[in-house]
Amino acid sequence: MQLIRRAALFLLLPLPAVAGVLPEDRGDLMYHYYDGGGVTIDGPSVLVRKKFAEKYAVNASYYVDMVSSASIDVVTTASPYDEERTQYGVGFEYLRGKVTYAASFSNSSENDYDADTASVSISQDMFGDLTTVALFFTRGWDDVTRRGDALFADEIDRRIYGVDVSQVATKNLILGFAFETITEEGFLNNPYRQVRFLDPDAATGYSYEFERYPRTRTGNAFSARARWYLPYRAALQGDYRFYSDTWEIQSNTAEVAYTHPLDDEWTFDVHYRFYTQTAAEFYSDLFPRENFQNFLARDKELASMQSHTLGFGVTYEFKPAKFEFLGKAAVNLKYDRIRFDYGDFRDLRPTGLAPGTEPPYQFDADVIRLFFSGWF
Amino acid sequence: MSRAGSIALLIALFALGGCSRLEPWVKPYERENIADPIMAWDRDPVSSSYMRHVYESREGARGASGASGGGCGCN
Numbered sequence: 145m146q147l148i149r150r151a152a153l154f155l156l157l158p159l160p161a162v163a164g165v166l167p168e169d170r171g172d173l174m175y176h177y178y179d180g181g182g183v184t185i186d187g188p189s190v191l192v193r194k195k196f197a198e199k200y201a202v203n204a205s206y207y208v209d210m211v212s213s214a215s216i217d218v219v220t221t222a223s224p225y226d227e228e229r230t231q232y233g234v235g236f237e238y239l240r241g242k243v244t245y246a247a248s249f250s251n252s253s254e255n256d257y258d259a260d261t262a263s264v265s266i267s268q269d270m271f272g273d274l275t276t277v278a279l280f281f282t283r284g285w286d287d288v289t290r291r292g293d294a295l296f297a298d299e300i301d302r303r304i305y306g307v308d309v310s311q312v313a314t315k316n317l318i319l320g321f322a323f324e325t326i327t328e329e330g331f332l333n334n335p336y337r338q339v340r341f342l343d344p345d346a347a348t349g350y351s352y353e354f355e356r357y358p359r360t361r362t363g364n365a366f367s368a369r370a371r372w373y374l375p376y377r378a379a380l381q382g383d384y385r386f387y388s389d390t391w392e393i394q395s396n397t398a399e400v401a402y403t404h405p406l407d408d409e410w411t412f413d414v415h416y417r418f419y420t421q422t423a424a425e426f427y428s429d430l431f432p433r434e435n436f437q438n439f440l441a442r443d444k445e446l447a448s449m450q451s452h453t454l455g456f457g458v459t460y461e462f463k464p465a466k467f468e469f470l471g472k473a474a475v476n477l478k479y480d481r482i483r484f485d486y487g488d489f490r491d492l493r494p495t496g497l498a499p500g501t502e503p504p505y506q507f508d509a510d511v512i513r514l515f516f517s518g519w520f
Numbered sequence: 521m522s523r524a525g526s527i528a529l530l531i532a533l534f535a536l537g538g539c540s541r542l543e544p545w546v547k548p549y550e551r552e553n554i555a556d557p558i559m560a561w562d563r564d565p566v567s568s569s570y571m572r573h574v575y576e577s578r579e580g581a582r583g584a585s586g587a588s589g590g591g592c593g594c595n
Binding site: 172174176178189190191205271272273274304306310312314315316318320322323324325326363364365366367369371373377378379385387389391393395397403405411419421424445446449451476478480482484509511513515517 | 543544545546548550551552553554556558559561563564565566567570571574575577578579580581582583584585
């Protein structure tokens with residue numbers, strides 16, 4: 145189901161290339177696990193990068209989500225379900241002087257959603273290699289269907305324009321700035337989700353009808369970040385992002401992260417992230433009546449909300465004796481705890497309450513990544 | 521000065537700036553700290569791209585959250 149519908153766009157979206165130097169030859173094998181809000185998602189992920197003649201590099205990725213969902217939406221309006229999503233991606237990079245050209249493609253498929261994404265980028269070092277400027281363009285084509293409804297089929301056409309600047313400010317400080325414009329056209333809502341409206345004839349006092357979203361959406365995101373090298377060999381990073389779109393969602397994201405190596409073998413990470421957003425203009429937890437307005441949404445991703453994340457990570461690097469082709473290897477474990485608090489999305493599980501007086505919904509999520517990295 | 525005049529002046533200044541060679545204020549031999557792996561924007565892409573997916577699937581905002589670009593001039 146389209147719980148994870150934007151996955152193809154963002155999960156393995158190729159990043160703008162790093163100019164001047166190609167990524168290291170590296171392979172990662174990861175197990176990922178998410179558990180929160182009645183949803184459990186886990187599966188493997190593989191990412192391999194290999195360069196040739198210091199001028200060319202290729203990468204390939206494979207990713208699986210195995211979903212078991214009894215989310216608040218499913219519990220209140222549908223039945224729990226299990227499903228699987230598979231995604232693969234391939235990419236190519238060409239380094240010429242101080243310019244890196246990159247192109248990539250990925251496909252994501254699940255039983256009711258198929259997405260193709262293609263991206264190109266150009267990246268250049270300039271001003272004594274202190275500045276890197278990257279421009280990229282991404283195009284996405286999604287096919288949306290609905291299980292149990294052979295007559296329903298629709299599409300999404302997506303374009304992303306982005307610029308990313310990385311700047312060495314001092315010998316201990318790097319700055320980064322990014323701007324992206326995302327435009328989408330097509331069937332943008334989840335075909336399963338419904339809105340509720342007051343209905344005096346219903347036993348609960350409300351009934352449901354399907355969501356209706358506008359068929360276009362354009363959003364702009366700007367971010368700034370800084371990373372400091374501390375005097376005792378550690379790193380401190382701060383990030384801020386502002387987002388605004390034509391559905392009148394505005395959000396602010398702030399994050400601080402700290403990295404602390406210990407000897408040559410251990411690296412510890414800790415970070416905190418805060419996110420807040422306003423609701424879409426056509427969102428309501430409870431509409432006054434059926435067909436109250438042209439566009440209707442009760443998707444909690446479009447509600448006013450906040451999230452807090454506290455995360456930890458540990459990496460152990462070693463030289464594997466049994467696999468001589470690996471120059472070094474690492475075992476990594478990362479854990480994040482996320483708290484989601486919704487301002488105007490109510491928890492309908494408690495019964496006997498008047499419509500509109502239910503408590504706001506909130507949940508905690510545990511996110512784990514356990515992965516092995518090898519450099520060859 | 522009109523807005524068009526101001527823009528023309530700015531373009532002219534940028535163009536003139538291109539005539540002089542910009543001296544890097546952080547010399548290549550001063551980039552040891554910047555080149556340290558702990559200073560990478562994105563040390564583990566397989567993990568960070570997954571976390572972006574976790575957030576993008578559950579929040580309304582998207583974009584400009586990827587760590588990219590190098591700029592350390594370490595090569």
